[in-house]
Amino acid sequence: MNELTDGGRTLSLLSNLLPVWERSDWPKRFAARAFSCRIGVAKPDPRAYQAGSVCL
Numbered sequence: 001m002n003e004l005t006d007g008g009r010t011l012s013l014l015s016n017l018l019p020v021w022e023r024s025d026w027p028k029r030f031a032a033r034a035f036s037c038r039i040g041v042a043k044p045d046p047r048a049y050q051a052g053s054v055c056l
Helices: 002-006 017-020 046-054
Strands: 012-015 030-033
Touching: 012 017, 012 046, 017 030, 030 046
Parallel strands: 012 030
Antiparallel strands: none
């Protein structure tokens, strides 16, 4: 991930596991973050990806 961000890439995260991410420093590496428990739909539902893309 560091190579990607150092190379100018923007990273986003779509996850069904908010409790796991809340205990981690990883979310700070992503410019946009979407969690299924907050957006109301979970992967693999296409609406989750649509909602996540709005964060970008």
